[in-house]
Amino acid sequence: MRDYTIFIPEFVAAGGAVLIIALELIWPRIRRDILATLTVLVSLGWIGASLAYIGMGDNNFQGLIQVDNFTTFFRILAGGIIAVVAIMSATYMRDRAKTASEYYGLLLVAGIGMVYMAAARELITAYISLELLSFSLYILVGYLKRDALSSEASLKYILLGAFSSAFLLYGISLIYGITQTTYYDGIADALLARSGDTDAAAVVGFMLILTGVGFKVSAAPFHMWAPDAYEGAPIPITAFLSTLSKAAGFALILRLFTSAIQVDAVEWRWAVALLSAATMVVGNLMAIQQTNLKRLVAYSSIGQVGYMLVVVAAIGYGDPEVGRDASSALLLHIVGYVVSTLALFTAITAIYNRTGDDSIPGLRGLAETQPFLALVIVVSLFSFAGLPFFAGFATKLFMFQSSTTDGLLWLIALAVVNSFVSLYYYLMILRQMYLFDPPEGAARWRLNPVMWCMGAALIGATIAIGVYPGPFFEAAAHATEPLYQQGADLLVQR
Amino acid sequence: MDYDEAQGYVVLSTLCMPLLAALIILFIPGSKKMAIRYVSLIAATAMLGLSIYIFTAYQVAGAGIQMELQWPWVENVGFLGEDGITLHLGVDGISALLVLLNGIVSFAATIVSWKIDFRPKDFFILFWVLVGGVYGTFFSFDLFFWFFFYELAVVPLYLLIGVWGSTRKEYGAMKLTLMLVGGSVLIWIGIFAVFHEANIGTFSLPALYEAAENGAFSTNFQRTFFPFFVVGCGVLAALWPFHTWSPDGHMSAPTAVSMVHAGVLMKLGAFGIIRLGIQLLPEGAAFWMPGLMVLGVIGAVYGATAALTQRDFKLISGYSSVSHMGYVIMGLATMNDVGVTGAVLQMFSHGVMTALVFLLIGALYDQAHTRDLKDYGGIAKIMPAWVVFYTVAGLANVGLPGLSGFTAEFHIFVGTFHSYPLFGGLAIFAAALAAGYMLRMFSIVFFGPTNPRWADLKDLRPLEAMGAVTLLAAIVLMGVWWAPFTDRVAATVTHLPGVIGIA
Numbered sequence: 001m002r003d004y005t006i007f008i009p010e011f012v013a014a015g016g017a018v019l020i021i022a023l024e025l026i027w028p029r030i031r032r033d034i035l036a037t038l039t040v041l042v043s044l045g046w047i048g049a050s051l052a053y054i055g056m057g058d059n060n061f062q063g064l065i066q067v068d069n070f071t072t073f074f075r076i077l078a079g080g081i082i083a084v085v086a087i088m089s090a091t092y093m094r095d096r097a098k099t100a101s102e103y104y105g106l107l108l109v110a111g112i113g114m115v116y117m118a119a120a121r122e123l124i125t126a127y128i129s130l131e132l133l134s135f136s137l138y139i140l141v142g143y144l145k146r147d148a149l150s151s152e153a154s155l156k157y158i159l160l161g162a163f164s165s166a167f168l169l170y171g172i173s174l175i176y177g178i179t180q181t182t183y184y185d186g187i188a189d190a191l192l193a194r195s196g197d198t199d200a201a202a203v204v205g206f207m208l209i210l211t212g213v214g215f216k217v218s219a220a221p222f223h224m225w226a227p228d229a230y231e232g233a234p235i236p237i238t239a240f241l242s243t244l245s246k247a248a249g250f251a252l253i254l255r256l257f258t259s260a261i262q263v264d265a266v267e268w269r270w271a272v273a274l275l276s277a278a279t280m281v282v283g284n285l286m287a288i289q290q291t292n293l294k295r296l297v298a299y300s301s302i303g304q305v306g307y308m309l310v311v312v313a314a315i316g317y318g319d320p321e322v323g324r325d326a327s328s329a330l331l332l333h334i335v336g337y338v339v340s341t342l343a344l345f346t347a348i349t350a351i352y353n354r355t356g357d358d359s360i361p362g363l364r365g366l367a368e369t370q371p372f373l374a375l376v377i378v379v380s381l382f383s384f385a386g387l388p389f390f391a392g393f394a395t396k397l398f399m400f401q402s403s404t405t406d407g408l409l410w411l412i413a414l415a416v417v418n419s420f421v422s423l424y425y426y427l428m429i430l431r432q433m434y435l436f437d438p439p440e441g442a443a444r445w446r447l448n449p450v451m452w453c454m455g456a457a458l459i460g461a462t463i464a465i466g467v468y469p470g471p472f473f474e475a476a477a478h479a480t481e482p483l484y485q486q487g488a489d490l491l492v493q494r
Numbered sequence: 495m496d497y498d499e500a501q502g503y504v505v506l507s508t509l510c511m512p513l514l515a516a517l518i519i520l521f522i523p524g525s526k527k528m529a530i531r532y533v534s535l536i537a538a539t540a541m542l543g544l545s546i547y548i549f550t551a552y553q554v555a556g557a558g559i560q561m562e563l564q565w566p567w568v569e570n571v572g573f574l575g576e577d578g579i580t581l582h583l584g585v586d587g588i589s590a591l592l593v594l595l596n597g598i599v600s601f602a603a604t605i606v607s608w609k610i611d612f613r614p615k616d617f618f619i620l621f622w623v624l625v626g627g628v629y630g631t632f633f634s635f636d637l638f639f640w641f642f643f644y645e646l647a648v649v650p651l652y653l654l655i656g657v658w659g660s661t662r663k664e665y666g667a668m669k670l671t672l673m674l675v676g677g678s679v680l681i682w683i684g685i686f687a688v689f690h691e692a693n694i695g696t697f698s699l700p701a702l703y704e705a706a707e708n709g710a711f712s713t714n715f716q717r718t719f720f721p722f723f724v725v726g727c728g729v730l731a732a733l734w735p736f737h738t739w740s741p742d743g744h745m746s747a748p749t750a751v752s753m754v755h756a757g758v759l760m761k762l763g764a765f766g767i768i769r770l771g772i773q774l775l776p777e778g779a780a781f782w783m784p785g786l787m788v789l790g791v792i793g794a795v796y797g798a799t800a801a802l803t804q805r806d807f808k809l810i811s812g813y814s815s816v817s818h819m820g821y822v823i824m825g826l827a828t829m830n831d832v833g834v835t836g837a838v839l840q841m842f843s844h845g846v847m848t849a850l851v852f853l854l855i856g857a858l859y860d861q862a863h864t865r866d867l868k869d870y871g872g873i874a875k876i877m878p879a880w881v882v883f884y885t886v887a888g889l890a891n892v893g894l895p896g897l898s899g900f901t902a903e904f905h906i907f908v909g910t911f912h913s914y915p916l917f918g919g920l921a922i923f924a925a926a927l928a929a930g931y932m933l934r935m936f937s938i939v940f941f942g943p944t945n946p947r948w949a950d951l952k953d954l955r956p957l958e959a960m961g962a963v964t965l966l967a968a969i970v971l972m973g974v975w976w977a978p979f980t981d982r983v984a985a986t987v988t989h990l991p992g993v994i995g996i997a
Contacts, residue, residue, distance in 0.1 A: 388646045
């Protein structure tokens with residue numbers, strides 16, 4: 001059935017993107033702030049349009065794309081992230097780039113890529129959506145073209161990204177070779193029926209797919225691009241990379257791993273568990289040594305990806321009930337992580353706009369010069385570390401608890417130990433801000449009211465999720481339901 | 495609204511009071527220092543009143559959990575079933591006593607913090623969050639919230655010590671935070687395992703206790719995971735060999751933080767051993783308790799021995815805390831009603847006594863800026879009131895009859911002699927060492943030749959005296975009329991799983 005109405009929210013977003021780019025072409029001297037405001041309005045419109053699809057059951061387009069609660073969840077998330085990043089970018093980009101329309105347009109396009117990664121129920125569609133996201137990000141990372149670091153980051157990101165796409169495609173082709181189809185449902189049926197002589201091809205196919213998506217979410221040992229890209233990119237884009245691009249990776253993984261290849265979990269689950277273990281250890285140990293704030297966040301977010309992969313391992317090891325509960329906890333965790341990360345980057349951007357310094361010692365004495373931003377940073381870091389009152393406490397506890405299966409207890413224990421290690425380097429940042437006096441001549445400064453409101457709203461959300469996670473968790477559970485309705489059907493077949 | 499429900503709201507308001515105080519102070523400009531202090535004082539007084547009310551209103555005859563309040567928080571979603579997470583507040587005999595302790599100590603700590611002039615706003619916000627975390631841990635009968643508040647009580651310490659502390663404060667703060675959070679990692683793993691093993695989809699502690707009674711946890715499981723809870727909580731309780739943060743942390747901490755920390759926070763650890771260890775995994779407790787007894791005795795003797803040779807006031811108190819917490823561990827390890835009751839009494843006794851000692855050390859240090867014993871001499875002539883208070887606290891520390899230390903230690907020794915006669919002897923030896931280090935300090939500091947350098951030291955100021963009197967009253971009351979204390983605790987202790995009656 002060709003039902004084009006299910007794409008209306010993305011028509012809004014894409015139309016907005018085109019409009020924003022066209023505006024600057026027609027009217028080159030338009031104020032950049034207007035473009036940022038327009039982006040915010042478009043993404044709010046996008047969210048508004050998506051709300052109409054909540055609870056709508058069977059909305060699929062030719063079996064390629066499915067609009068269900070899961071997709072709606074990521075539509076709302078994408079709209080929210082883009083709105084926040086656009087506000088964050090307003091001052092930053094005005095000071096640093098000659099043109100800005102492509103920048104804001106591409107934010108929206110990247111968001112569309114993420115939504116279809118979540119919605120795709122067919123491998124080629126998923127791949128194209130992923131590339132849409134990646135290409136937008138390549139450009140955004142290198143957007144400050146006069147800045148050598150930015151260009152270098154973009155080049156590294158493109159080269160390694162292309163490399164990983166090749167892995168992914170090769171994996172897809174092997175799976176296609178075994179199953180004769182690229183549709184997730186068809187793959188599941190074919191894998192269920194396959195004979196033992198395709199084991200080797202299946203394992204290699206799964207590993208290649210895992211490598212490909214592992215690159216995208218920057219799981220170790222495929223994480224090398226992340227610190228450089230994070231450091232070189234404009235700061236709001238670093239925020240974008242560590243929220244939207246990771247969430248998108250997990251959207252794709254969840255849809256793919258819970259439906260198409262769930263039946264063959266025995267062949268890939270050990271690799272996911274190892275990947276998860278390696279990622280959290282590497283991320284956290286490397287983060288300890290960093291002196292640049294953006295690089296530190298890059299490694300710390302690699303560590304966070306390690307925790308999130310625990311859920312994917314649990315999907316492989318547990319029964320569908322464990323998988324469903326763990327996936328909904330993962331969605332909740334992603335929301336908490338995204339909100340905390342955006343809060344952190346709001347603060348970093350505001351500080352960078354003021355001081356032009358993004359090193360950790362540059363935060364020295366922030367509690368005296370700008371106590372509000374120091375508070376925002378503390379809240380987000382404590383949320384990452386999983387301390388109470390903040391999102392990370394509840395979401396991590398839920399995520400690890402629901403992933404606890406007999407075979408994975410060691411991984412859960414490792415994750416908890418790692419989140420303890422992470423507290424050390426978060427405290428080192430805290431130490432700079434609170435324990436040391438500001439440098440000579442640094443005076444208290446006022447924060448732009450827009451940034452103040454956004455920071456306050458984001459820490460408010462972080463605390464709300466941490467203290468009263470119920471409604472958020474329910475929303476996440478509703479979003480994962482459709483994944484496992486299909487999963488339950490498969491279970492009956494098995 | 496019936497009586498019990500109304501009392502539940504008393505418990506809820508006691509929990510909310512410190513958090514509310516923190517919130518109010520957050521919105522007071524930092525320059526209005528007096529306003530911040532008055533808000534804190536009002537909150538502290540209200541909390542003291544509420545704590546005394548909760549303690550007296552706890553009915554010995556009823557035993558069990560009283561003043562309950564249960565609100566659903568998150569349920570029937572994801573892995574959580576019916577009553578998945580509930581805000582389940584209440585007190586039993588053990589927590590009633592510890593709540594009283596928290597009320598008294600935080601009141602005294604607030605009034606001695608009056609003189610803090612460096613960023614008092616931030617100080618009091620963090621301080622009240624810490625106190626709120628402590629109340630929450632004592633009140634919670636839900637594993638999620640228990641752990642939530644337990645962590646909440648630990649986290650503010652880093653900044654409280656790092657910013658307002660003295661003597662190697664950065665080192666002390668980092669070491670303390672990392673060790674304590676490291677301990678909670680173990681608790682966290684234990685919680686995952688217990689929830690998964692019980693498989694009833696709820697964090698409610700009474701429900702988990704019931705599951706434990708019905709054999710949800712196999713013997714092997716209990717033996718494997720009991721150490722996770724005991725070592726995890728034991729770090730906070732300064733269980734030897736995980737005590738090393740304690741002397742450093744106490745040395746670096748500002749007065750009020752030392753008071754609350756040594757006075758109440760360390761008790762959270764021992765309380766956790768009861769709540770999570772003994773109540774949740776009784777077979778594991780039965781298996782591991784002899785080992786814990788050994789660690790407790792080593793702690794008691796080691797702490798006392800180390801205190802004998804220290805020259806810093808705070809280090810003496812730090813090591814004596816290790817020693818006294820060793821007694822608490824011993825009392826718990828006896829697993830008989832007298833010993834465990836003694837352990838809980840000792841938590842209270844050590845709490846008020848140590849808080850008083852740290853208050854006095856703070857009062858001296860703020861004027862003299864040295865804590866080296868050798869710098870002092872003949873202080874009795876210059877600060878008579880100070881010396882009287884210190885002597886009483888010190889004698890309570892040694893276990894003089896008529897003061898709280900005696901009541902508590904007597905119970906512990908009786909319990910220990912009953913179950914482990916040999917260790918009982920060693921414990922008495924540690925008590926003798928305590929007399930040694932206390933008297934040594936008295937003789938060096940209080941008496942001897944007067945150092946002219948200290949001629950203009952002032953005696954206790956009214957606020958400090960007020961705090962000291964509050965604490966002293968608790969010490970004497972428990973020493974002289976211990977029935978209200980022992981009755982409440984014993985009523986609950988006898989119902990703990992695995993605890994045998996010898997009284």
